Amino acid sequence: MANDPISQFNIKELIPLEIGSTNISFTNSSLFMVATVIVTSAFFIWATSRRGMIPTRAQSFAETTYEFVANMLRDAAGSDGMRFFPLVFSLFLFILVINMFGMFPYFFTVTSHIIITVALALLVFFTVIAYGLYKNGLGFFKLFVPSGVPVFVLPLVVLIEIISFFSRPISHSVRLFANMLAGHITLKVFAGFIVSMGSVGAVGVVGAILPFLMTIGLTALEFLVAFLQAYVFTLLTCMYLNDALHAGDH
Amino acid sequence: MRNSNSDDRSASGKDLDQRLADMNKRLGRDVPKVERSASASDRNGFGNAFKLSSEFISAILVGAILGYGIDWLVGTTPWAMILFLLLGFVAGVLNVLRASGELSGSYDLKANEQKSVEDKE
Numbered sequence A: 001m002a003n004d005p006i007s008q009f010n011i012k013e014l015i016p017l018e019i020g021s022t023n024i025s026f027t028n029s030s031l032f033m034v035a036t037v038i039v040t041s042a043f044f045i046w047a048t049s050r051r052g053m054i055p056t057r058a059q060s061f062a063e064t065t066y067e068f069v070a071n072m073l074r075d076a077a078g079s080d081g082m083r084f085f086p087l088v089f090s091l092f093l094f095i096l097v098i099n100m101f102g103m104f105p106y107f108f109t110v111t112s113h114i115i116i117t118v119a120l121a122l123l124v125f126f127t128v129i130a131y132g133l134y135k136n137g138l139g140f141f142k143l144f145v146p147s148g149v150p151v152f153v154l155p156l157v158v159l160i161e162i163i164s165f166f167s168r169p170i171s172h173s174v175r176l177f178a179n180m181l182a183g184h185i186t187l188k189v190f191a192g193f194i195v196s197m198g199s200v201g202a203v204g205v206v207g208a209i210l211p212f213l214m215t216i217g218l219t220a221l222e223f224l225v226a227f228l229q230a231y232v233f234t235l236l237t238c239m240y241l242n243d244a245l246h247a248g249d250h
Numbered sequence B: 001m002r003n004s005n006s007d008d009r010s011a012s013g014k015d016l017d018q019r020l021a022d023m024n025k026r027l028g029r030d031v032p033k034v035e036r037s038a039s040a041s042d043r044n045g046f047g048n049a050f051k052l053s054s055e056f057i058s059a060i061l062v063g064a065i066l067g068y069g070i071d072w073l074v075g076t077t078p079w080a081m082i083l084f085l086l087l088g089f090v091a092g093v094l095n096v097l098r099a100s101g102e103l104s105g106s107y108d109l110k111a112n113e114q115k116s117v118e119d120k121e
Helices: A028-047 A057-077 A079-102 A114-144 A151-166 A168-198 A202-207 A209-249 B002-026 B033-074 B077-099 B109-120
Strands: A013-015
Touching: A013 A028, A028 A057, A028 A079, A057 A079, A057 A209, A079 A114, A079 A168, A079 A209, A114 A151, A114 A168, A114 A209, A151 A168, A151 B033, A151 B077, A168 A202, A168 A209, A168 B033, A202 A209, A209 B033, B033 B077
Parallel strands: none
Antiparallel strands: none
C-alpha cells in the first residue's frame, strides 16, 4: 500500500462498464455500498426472524437500534413524522455501517467522497421540498416568512431565509464528508510516522512509540466520530423533515 | 415481553446494581466521572467548531452561487453577486446562531427580531 495519506481514497474500477460515453463501472466504492446493504439487511432479517417474546442478543440489538432511531424521529418531528421512518432508518444504518466498514484496515470509506454525501443530503432536501409542497401546498413557503417581522424588512428577511434554506444540503453533506476525510487522513499520517521513524535506527524505533500511542487513541476517536456523524446526519434529517411536516403551522 | 422483563429485573436488578456499585467501590472506580466529562467536552468542542464553520461557510457559498446565477441570467454582472454574497454572510450568521442554539428552535427569531426592532424605534 502506498505511503501517502491520500491514496486510500482512490477509486478503482473493478468491473469496467460503459453505456454510451457514460462510465458506470462497478468500483471499489460501489462494492462497499453493496456490501453495506447486504450486511445490514442480512443482519436485520436474521436478527428479527425468530421474533421471540424474550429476545435473543441479536434481536434485542435490532430492537434497540429501531427504538433509538424511532425516538430520535419522534422527538424531532412529532409522531406524524413516523411516516418517514423507513427513510430515516435506512439512512442511519447505511451511513453508520459504511463508516464502520471504513474503520477496517485496507477497506474503502465511501462517505469520504463528497459526491456520496451530497447525493444523500440532496435526497433529504428534495424529499423535504416535495413532501412539504404536497402536504402544505403554498403554505410551505411560509417557511421563508417568519411571522412578526415588520413589512419593510420582510423582503430582506425572506431572501436571507431562502439562502439559509439552500445552504442546508451543503452543510449537511460537507459535515459528514469532511469529518470522515479528515479523520482518515490524520490516522494515516500518524501511522506513517511510525514507519518513517522506525526506519531511522534504534532511537527512531523507541521514538515511534509516541505516534503509535497517538494512532491507537485516534482509532478510538474515529470510531466515535463514525457513529457520531451518522447520528448527526440522521438528526439533521429529522429536523428538516419536521419543517416539511409543520411548515404551514406558523 | 416488557412485563416479563421488568419482573425479572425487579427480582434481581436491585441486587445486581448494589453488587456492581460495591465492586466499583472496592476497585476504587467510583470517581472516574470527572476525567470522562473533560474528554467529552473536548470532543464536543471540535464537533461544534466543525458544525458552526460548515453552517457559516455553506451559507456564503450559496449566496455567491445564487448571485452568480442571477447575474448570468439577467446580465448585471458583478452586482447581484456582490449583493447576494453579503446576504450570504447574513444568512451564515443566522445559521450559526440557530445551530449554536442562541436562537432556540428555527423560528423563534420572531420574538428576538421584534424586540430589536422595538429597541431601534
